[in-house]
Amino acid sequence: MPTVQVPVQLTVDHLMIAIKQLSSAELHEFMQQLAAWQQHNGQQAAEEVALLARIKENSSLPTTKQRRFDRLRRKRQAGTLTKPEAAELQALWQQVEQMNVTRLQALTDLAQRRGTDVKTCMRELGLAESPDVF
8 A cells, every 4th residue: 555645734635635646446445435434424423313303302291291281280289189180290290200211311322422421412402401391
């Protein structure tokens, strides 16, 4: 394999000059490696998009459920919650807790992919100031 001289700071033009110096066999090898890298990079991007979607989906209840949840909480605080309403509130709390677990797992996975911690990841996503699901 020939030695290619490259400057300390590379530009696209520098890379093109270096690539043009490759033999056809080396160019073929480079193209294969580039394609493999692009496929890997594309998969990583798709996985990150899926994690972001999971975070968003589990960041809040649907509007009607959130309103009902808030109403039931107010009734509980006022002491006017019926037994069926208490059961409904408990079911909503369980849903909220599961959403929090799912969201936190996705945030943890995303932070690991980005080589950072969950708090930093949340700040980068604009979630640091967001209220919890409930």
